[in-house]
Amino acid sequence: MTGGAAVLRLANRLSELAPLRAAVEELVRGTDAPDEEVFEVNVALEEVFCNVVRHGFPEGGEHEIEVSLALADGTLVAVVSDDGVAFDPLGAPAPDLEAPIEERRIGGLGVFLTKSFMDEVSYRREGGRNVLRLARRLPRGR
């Protein structure tokens, strides 16, 4: 597996999800990262990005969300940072996966998937910014 890096400065809009996925796919192009695992990274990243868009800026307005991507030594690291209100998305309660689908409470699924699909997930508040770091071996069994 080779390496690479990219820094994206995205607007706080859901229309940025497709470019974000494209950037991840470009980063892993030509490596031996399985498509199914790249899919999982994108699901996790989408959840994190959407949480910022939805909860980070209660007063509205246009804001920038920075996403840095790096692939080195078989590990992909994504860092999502924003200047929104302090918000740690990792504290959402886990969903009840045993209940029939039609009885499940809405919410918690995205954070569950993020934690399932990434090897490391951490949040910190630094310099007035939320900083969420995700990391995953690609492929995971390496």
Add this chain to the structure above:
Amino acid sequence: MRLDIVTPSAAGAPVRVTPHGPIDAQSAPAFESEARAALGEKVRHLLVDMGDVEYVSSAGLQVFFALKRDLVARGGDLLFVRLKPQITKLFQVVNALPKESVFSTVEEADRYFYAIMNEEIRKRREEGR
């Protein structure tokens, strides 16, 4: 995301929708509203042909759950055909893929719904007696 919709012509038949493209936080709301509009108040089954969907996120899953909830409440169900492997795995990770809800081929789905439709016809004939 483009959504092809086929509305049913017989009792017991499903609304068939074929999304083309990702079902993510941006496209999931439109998918839901178009699917619900096609279902109306009476249709009980929704069959989603996922053959042209490579990506579904948690937003897409939540829409599927909401649709299933409402369809089960009216005595029907949400069923899928041609799920891609990575999306099958996504459903499995969240324990949300009863095997009776998934068909590998459109023909398999057709056989299932023909049986339902024939049962509807049989019931109506008996009620008419």
